[in-house]
Amino acid sequence: MDATSFVLKGNVCYSVSPQEASCTAGGYLVCVEGKSAGVFAELPERFASLPVIDCGDQLIVPGMSDIHVHAPQYAFRGLGMDLELIDWLNTRTFPEEARYADLAYAERAYSIFADDLRRSATTRAVVFGTLHVPATELLMDKLEATGLITYVGKVNMDRNSPDSLVETSEQSAEATRTWIADVAGRYERTRPIITPRFTPSVTDDLMAELSRIRAEFDLPVQSHLSENLSEVEWVHELCPWSSCYGDAYDHFGMLGPATVMAHCVYSDNEETELLRRTGTYVAHCPQSNAQLASGIAPIRRYLDLGMNVGLGTDVAGGADLSMFRCMADAVAVSKLRWRLVDQELAPLTTQEALWLATVGGGSFFGKVGSFAEGYELDALVLDDSGIRTPRELSDWERVERYVYLAEEGGRIARKFVAGREVELGA
């Protein structure tokens, strides 16, 4: 037995289906070599030799997967959200991302990002960097040191981008190959992911070359899809041969179960079917879609179709890294969508939001996001004693209110990723 074999004792809650959470008061969550051996009301004799970490009356829930977040945008989170997507990119985002050519700036910025992500509820993340290889490798170094498990992308962009933040197609492909070679075998927890920014920033030639690279190195893919109405129209002009925006990726073989597409607010029936058929992951980013006035994605429809869906904070379209806030926002905007757009699609429940934040996004990383036997053990120990009430609460009620009140008085007491404890520090 190694350091990744132990028992967590506490009030253990996790999603057993999108609709249902299982809670075991005073339960034993057994971790053997980094994987869950199950949750038990009494500790089975065969695990009696494992060290027990007694979490007292605290809650134990699965770690969260943030499957869409932009590391370089963390520096201007909470600022300048007064524009729609395309203007926001040109005015706020691209000038900030251009600064990551300066490795000293990247060092300062990514130190903060990695440090805050380490202390957050996130145990796994799918992360955009910038187009700069040195800064992206620096980001990967810093994320590796956190103990979290992440996919990190050097961004590709060879059109419709400012002079300060653009590559030629050849440069972009060559830099991507250099980067992949640099990081090969370098990390235990940090992996490269092919990252065409989005169709408006990537020529067909470059997209084709990125498709070859991803196939050659068997790499996953992340990008953006159907976030904003102007963007969707623009792709229609840029790729007149495509039957829908999603087809502009699928044509190059970029969709599939190893691909995350952020947003999917305006996916029509054809695009939705394409995403479903290919098993592509949808990263739902509710706060970003509100703050950039994009709209509200029909997540109920995607769940009903059995599609792969997780949650993303989409910093800095979203202002912060809190996955609890992301869950609360997912529920809130689904209610507004039901009220204002389409009463055919029932609002999401808090149970479903927990499922999306854990199993939904976690499954992009394998067997992650559940405490069922065989899952890699990502866990959060939550101290909710700062959220005071005169009422007696069930364990599920405590989880439910933590989703809405994490920032009011919650505290992450301990955090484990694949059975290894993450140092939370001050």
Added chain:
Amino acid sequence: MDATSFVLKGNVCYSVSPQEASCTAGGYLVCVEGKSAGVFAELPERFASLPVIDCGDQLIVPGMSDIHVHAPQYAFRGLGMDLELIDWLNTRTFPEEARYADLAYAERAYSIFADDLRRSATTRAVVFGTLHVPATELLMDKLEATGLITYVGKVNMDRNSPDSLVETSEQSAEATRTWIADVAGRYERTRPIITPRFTPSVTDDLMAELSRIRAEFDLPVQSHLSENLSEVEWVHELCPWSSCYGDAYDHFGMLGPATVMAHCVYSDNEETELLRRTGTYVAHCPQSNAQLASGIAPIRRYLDLGMNVGLGTDVAGGADLSMFRCMADAVAVSKLRWRLVDQELAPLTTQEALWLATVGGGSFFGKVGSFAEGYELDALVLDDSGIRTPRELSDWERVERYVYLAEEGGRIARKFVAGREVELGA
């Protein structure tokens, strides 16, 4: 000069109009006998004898007014927001409020509410209690002790309410008179406000009697208006004589500049004109209106018409007491409304949200919410050093991101109400 005369030195920002904030770096905010004598880049000689509180590089902004919040619902904040208004009232809210017949329960619950409100960004509040006089007086005692300035209402409800939480018309009127007599002259900072729950809970006879009481004692009024579509229809059935829901209050003389009406999501042109003409305050409660699937109020229209509008957390329709979160939510839902409902109404800006949270709601209390000369001095000293960034930020940018990131890493370092410092404690 007394303890309420002093100078705050720091980065002073406040709203000078809905569109514009004034920021003075290293400025001097002068308080003389509880009122602002203005903000100065250099301290005028005539104030040289006042003690100076040096807040260093911290931000100084006006205190916030939460003009719609339900104290007894704080105990179940963040729980059970899976229903629309009427079902939520019957299933979640009324059973909880009935518990306040038990003064020991009220003691436990209101201690937590008052303590958390004291430590929040709120300096003034307009508060619903329950229909119970002893519990409401207990709440007033506790709020008085916080140092905040509040209006607190014993709720009236004599129809369509459960047996455990209902009065006869006579009981309700008599209890209201008893309560007003009890609290007369009892407090320095805490005032009674007439509180018919909403038209569905109050018969015409009781509403008429409450109107007489409010006139007799010159008291303000708070209630709910046009929050939810089913509620609006119901009022149409209950008061077939009324031309709109707002008329069901106006008919009894319950509207005016001393009245707060919460929500106004579905106010039609006639009702809007009634609110405007009477100077009635609209309490905009964006988080509650999302979480109870009510909708999004057209606040831009109300501002364009020059109406009185402030913000409310509406706990427990809203999950927490944070007025910064309330401001961020007001901006976010206004963008979704623009996107999904009506592109004639531009989204709110962060500047406008600050104005609503300070001057907008503050003006219900008099000259409150500004640092202009003559305003009662409510101030927050904000420590944003926990919100890290490699960027250089202007003072306004620091305020702007604090709105979105208060819960991430912000800390209220000091708090003043009408020139008196509030003890924030641990």
